[in-house]
Amino acid sequence: MPLRHIAIIGSGPAGYYTAEAAQKAFGENVLIDVFDCLPVPYGLIRSGVAPDHQSIKGVSRRFEATAQSENVRFVGNVRVGRDVTIPELRGLYDAVVLATGAPNDRPLDLPGEQLGNVFGSAAFVGWYNGHPEFAGLDPDLSAKTAVVIGMGNVALDVVRILSKTEAEFAGSDIVAHALERLRKSRIERIVILGRRGPHQIMMTPKELGELAHLMRASPRVDPADLPEEGEDALLEPGLRKSVVHLRSFAAIPEEMHADKPIEVEFDFFAQPNALFGEEGVEGIEVEKTEVSAGKATATGETYTIPAGLVISCIGYRTSPIPDVPFDERAGKFANDEGRILPGLYAVGWARRGPSGTIGTNRPDGFDVADKIAEDIAAGVLGPGGKPGGSGFDVIAARRELDVVSFADWKKIEQAEEQAAREGAPREKFVDVEAMIKARGL
Numbered sequence: 001m002p003l004r005h006i007a008i009i010g011s012g013p014a015g016y017y018t019a020e021a022a023q024k025a026f027g028e029n030v031l032i033d034v035f036d037c038l039p040v041p042y043g044l045i046r047s048g049v050a051p052d053h054q055s056i057k058g059v060s061r062r063f064e065a066t067a068q069s070e071n072v073r074f075v076g077n078v079r080v081g082r083d084v085t086i087p088e089l090r091g092l093y094d095a096v097v098l099a100t101g102a103p104n105d106r107p108l109d110l111p112g113e114q115l116g117n118v119f120g121s122a123a124f125v126g127w128y129n130g131h132p133e134f135a136g137l138d139p140d141l142s143a144k145t146a147v148v149i150g151m152g153n154v155a156l157d158v159v160r161i162l163s164k165t166e167a168e169f170a171g172s173d174i175v176a177h178a179l180e181r182l183r184k185s186r187i188e189r190i191v192i193l194g195r196r197g198p199h200q201i202m203m204t205p206k207e208l209g210e211l212a213h214l215m216r217a218s219p220r221v222d223p224a225d226l227p228e229e230g231e232d233a234l235l236e237p238g239l240r241k242s243v244v245h246l247r248s249f250a251a252i253p254e255e256m257h258a259d260k261p262i263e264v265e266f267d268f269f270a271q272p273n274a275l276f277g278e279e280g281v282e283g284i285e286v287e288k289t290e291v292s293a294g295k296a297t298a299t300g301e302t303y304t305i306p307a308g309l310v311i312s313c314i315g316y317r318t319s320p321i322p323d324v325p326f327d328e329r330a331g332k333f334a335n336d337e338g339r340i341l342p343g344l345y346a347v348g349w350a351r352r353g354p355s356g357t358i359g360t361n362r363p364d365g366f367d368v369a370d371k372i373a374e375d376i377a378a379g380v381l382g383p384g385g386k387p388g389g390s391g392f393d394v395i396a397a398r399r400e401l402d403v404v405s406f407a408d409w410k411k412i413e414q415a416e417e418q419a420a421r422e423g424a425p426r427e428k429f430v431d432v433e434a435m436i437k438a439r440g441l
C-alpha cells in the first residue's frame with residue numbers, strides 16, 4: 001500500500017478526531033498535516049468551550065497524544081485560502097479534509113442589529129475566551145439589563161459567564177481582560193428570549209441545571225408558560241429532563257430570588273423584531289408567538305425590553321474558502337455526506353452545520369476516513385506518490401510563511417501556564433504576535 005498524504009484543515013475536535021481515525025485506518029501508511037490559521041491548536045476547545053467548563057476542555061489531552069505521534073504534524077499560523085490555496089493542497093495531498101468548524105455568527109437580520117453593544121455569540125464567546133479576532137471587542141457591561149437571544153447551550157454559557165462572581169471563576173481559564181470587565185459589571189437582569197416554548201428549548205439538562213447553583217443569580221420561569229405536566233411524557237428523555245429543571249425554576253419562592261442580585265428570566269414565545277437605540281442599543285422590540293406542532297407564529301402583540309447589551313446565540317456559519325463549493329443557505333460547505341469534490345472532504349460543523357457535542361465529531365472523523373479508504377480503493381484519489389507535507393514545505397519556504405509547529409505550541413503553552421493567575425490552568429495570549437513571540441522563549 002503506497003504512502004498516502006492527508007491535509008486536515010482545522011485543529012479543533014473535528015480535525016483531531018479525523019487525524020485519529022486516519023491513523024487507525026491507514027496505520028503507518030499515512031502522513032497527516034493538521035493546519036490551523038492560529039499559531040495555537042484545538043479550535044473550539046480553546047476558543048469556544050466555556051472557560052468554566054474545564055472538564056470538557058480535558059479532551060485536548062487526547063488530541064495532544066494524536067498531535068505528537070510520528071506521522072502527524074501541526075502546521076500552525078497558516079491560513080488556507082490565503083497563504084496556500086485549496087487547488088495547491090489538492091495537488092500536494094491525496095486527501096484534503098476541511099474541519100474548519102463554523103466560526104461566524106448567523107446574522108439576526110433585524111433592524112438595529114448594527115447598533116453598539118449588540119454582539120453575536122461567536123464574537124462574545126471569542127472575547128471572554130481570548131480569541132485574537134475578538135479580544136478587542138470591548139463590550140459595555142454597565143447597563144442593568146442584558147438580553148440573550150436563543151435557548152441553546154451557547155445562550156446558557158453566555159448567561160453563566162455574565163452571572164458568575166469572581167470566586168466562581170476560580171480554576172477557569174477566562175482571560176484577564178474579560179474577568180476585569182465582568183468584575184465591574186452592573187447587570188442585574190438577564191432576559192433569555194426564546195421564540196418558541198419550554199418544550200422546544202435546545203438546552204441540555206446538565207447545562208441548564210447549572211443555572212440553579214449560581215452564587216448571585218437566580219433563574220426565573222413564569223409557571224403560566226409551562227405546558228400541562230402530563231405533556232412532558234411525550235418528550236425525548238433529554239428534553240424531558242431539561243423541562244424538569246424549568247419546572248423547578250418556576251417553583252423557586254420569591255424570597256429566594258430576593259437573595260440573589262441577578263435575575264435570569266426566561267421569556268418564552270418571544271420573537272425579536274427589532275433593536276433600537278441611538279448609537280448603542282437601548283432596547284429590543286419583541287413579538288409574542290403562539291406555538292403549534294412545534295412551529296411559532298407571530299401574534300401581532302408586541303412589547304419592548306429595555307436593554308443595554310444584546311447577545312444573539314442563534315447559531316453559526318462556516319467561513320467560505322475560495323475554490324470550495326459553499327451552501328449559502330445552510331452556511332456550510334456543499335457536500336454529499338462529507339464528500340465535496342474528488343479528494344476534498346468536510347467533517348464536523350463544516351460538514352453538518354453547528355449542532356451536536358464535541359463527541360459527535362468522533363464518528364464524523366471515522367466516517368471520512370472510511371470514505372477516503374473507499375475512494376482510494378475505487379481509484380478516485382490516484383495511485384499515490386504525491387509529495388504531501390514536503391511539497392507544502394517548499395511553498396511555505398518560497399512564501400516565507402512563519403509556520404508554527406507543535407513543539408513551538410508546547411513552548412507557547414508553557415508560557416501561558418507560567419502566566420496563569422493562582423488556581424487557573426493558564427493565562428492565554430490573546431494576540432497572534434504575542435503567541436508567536438512566546439515560541440521563542
Ligand code: NAP
Nearest residue numbers: 150151152153154155195196202313314315354355356357
Ligand atoms: P442551538 O442549540 O441550535 O440553539 C440555537 C437557539 O437559537 C435555538 O433556541 C433557536 O430557536 C434560536 N434561534 C435561531 N434562530 C433564531 C432567530 N432568528 N431568532 C430567535 N431565536 C433564534 O445552537 P447553539 O446554542 O449555538 O449551540 C450549538 C451547538 O453547540 C449545540 O449542539 C449545542 O448543544 C452545542 N453546545 C454544547 C455545549 C455543552 O455541551 N456544554 C455548550 C455550548 C454549545 P429555534 O429552536 O426556535 O430555532
